[in-house]
Amino acid sequence: MIFFLNADVVVQAAGRVTPSRESVVLYARESGSIDTIYVQDGSAVKKGQAIFSMRDEVNLVRYHQLLHEETLRAAMATELAGLIAWLSHRNNDSLQLKTDNGKIIWQQFLADEKLLLHDLGKADLEIMRNRPLFQEHIIPASEWEEKLATQTAAALRLQQYRYSAQKQWQERIEAYQAENRSKQVLRNGAEWEQKEKLAKAPGAGNIQLMAAAMPGMFVQKGEPLCRIIFGDSLVVEGFVSGIQMAIIHGNMPARIRLAAAYSHHFNSVDARVIQVDPVSIDKNGMACRRIVCRLPPHSFTLPNGFSFSWIAGIPVGITIVIARRKIWQVLFDKPDDWFKPSKSI
DSSP states (O other): OGGGSEEEEEEEEEEEEEEOOOEEEEEOSSSEEEEEEOSOTTOEEOTTOEEEEEEEHHHHHHHHHHHHHHHHHHHHHHHHHHHHHHHHHOOSSOOOOOSHHHHHHHHHHHHHHHHHHHHHHHHHHHHHHHHHHHHTTOSOHHHHHHHHHHHHHHHHHHHHHHHHHHHHHHHHHHHHHHHHHHHHHHHHHHHHHOOOEEEEOSSSEEEEEOTTOOTTOEEOTTOEEEEEEEOSSEEEEEEEETTHHHHOOTTOEEEEEEOHHHHSSOOEEEEEEEEEOSSOEEETTEEEEEEEEEOOOSEEEOTTSOEEEOOTTOEEEEEEEEEEEEHHHHHHSOGGGGGOGGGBO
């Protein structure tokens, strides 16, 4: 019957209990702008703690568009009021215009005023030339009165144009102000409609922010925003070398042996390989790969009845089961057969 007993093919390695390096990446559930980041890179978070919030991009664009239009209307109203004040006093202060619309309105006004001033200047020149002739009775009174009427009409057209321009500007100011009051309700509504979405930590750990995680940054749906490195669990970390590096893979069963100095009992618990680093590193002049095994809960009872709690830093032994064979199979198999996928765990 001894030939039917198990003869596991195993790999032995030394290990140590360390904090878990397991992590999870949080992705943007939809496209939008990051509104607020509530944590700093590297800070510790609790399960359910808010990490950042995003705003509905559609409403955000609408809100900023309304705000931009409102700002432009307010600026135009201010500049038109400045034009009216300057035109009323005609002081020597230079007129400072900042908006393109304000500059266009002012340039158009000056061009039209220049034409009217030109007509008035011609009429004034005619009066100056013909006044002596009228006084000497060289030209008839009817012709003189016609030239006076032309001068008066030119002056009246200039005065009416200036008055009309100021009145038109004042009407525009009132229209801008009224539109801003009405659109402000829409802007406030758009601001209220922005649905704030909170991203919360799925577990306790440390935050590692991605480059895209900045307030105001636009992110696409599915873009990684942060990584949470869990620190509330413990794992066993060890290193294997040689051919063992090629035959160990994730999800293999393992046994973790406790050191007598810590437990006062020789015993072991079931575990499982959860990670094998793909890149080897140099350790004490030898190429090695890091392996990580998942542990049972922090507090548990060993098969021998001893109650035990894991503590980071405890040295342990790792036994990884490569293949599970019977003794009679081991006697007839070649060593290479132990590592065939069909015969491995």
